[in-house]
Amino acid sequence: MSYIYTAIGDSLTTGFGALPGNGFVPVYRRMTENGLRTPIYLNNLGANGLDSEGLEQRLRHHPVYRQAIRDADLITLSIGGNDLIHAAREVRRNPARESYILNQSLAECKSNFGSIIRMIYTIKESSRSPYILRVVGLYNPYPQISEANSWVGSFNRYAAQYSSRVYGFADIFSAFAERGRELLSIDQVHPNGKGYRIIAEQLNGLGYGFL
Incomplete structure (x- = not known):
């Protein structure tokens, strides 16, 4: 018995900023192998700089992404951080429009995220095997931007509402806010x-559902 783990998302999924093997994906894979006592084969499709629109388009049109989701027993998703980063850069160029820029960015990110989740469910509809989807929440890398905490909090609440027996949401906001x-x-x-x-x-604390 073995499982296939497909990781999709942005630079958090690639492990950018840490030494090789120390990103959350390989660490979580090892934890899952220990917890389930079975081999976990990893397919990491993370891409640095990917935002929610980019991932939505890849899942809609890219056969490699769609097949990887179809084959997966375990899926992790990290997305949304680059949407905030892009908005923060725009705020620096147009500080008087901070509220408008962030609100528009948040609305678009939520819409794309909802589409991503629906596409994953649609792709997996034909699968007879149980699977689990685990989503990494956002932390705020821009505490100096007054409305960024609100942006992150709103996105996290939106993402958490999908929680089900298949879908688990990992809330990392407090840990990063406290330890900075x-x-x-x-x-x-x-x-x-x-x-x-x-x-x-x-992620590991969310358990393994039906696997």
Whole structure:
């Protein structure tokens, strides 16, 4: 008995900011192997810089992504951070429009995220095997932007509402807010090895559902 783990998402999924093997994906895979006592084969489709629109388009049109989801017993998803990063850059260029820029970005991110989840469910409809989907929540890498916490909180609440026997949401906001720079890499945006381990532990704590 073995399982296939497909990881999709942004630079958190690639493990950017940590040494090789210390991103949340390989750490979580090892935890899952220990928990289920069976081999876990990893297919990591993370892409640095990917935002919610980009992932939505890949799942809609890219056969490699669709087949990887179809084959997976375990799926993790990290997305949304680059949507906030893009909005934060726009705010720096147009600070007077901060509220408008962030609200528009949030609305688009939620819409794309909902479409991503629906597509995953649709792709998996024909699967007779049980599977689980685990979603990594967002932390706020921009505490200096007054409305960024609100943006992240609203996205996390939206993503958490999908929780079900298949879908689990890993809330990492508090851990990163409390421990701050201790969990971030030198760029002060991406997690370091400690930060990624926190993410993996939160995912692992959600259990394995029907697997």
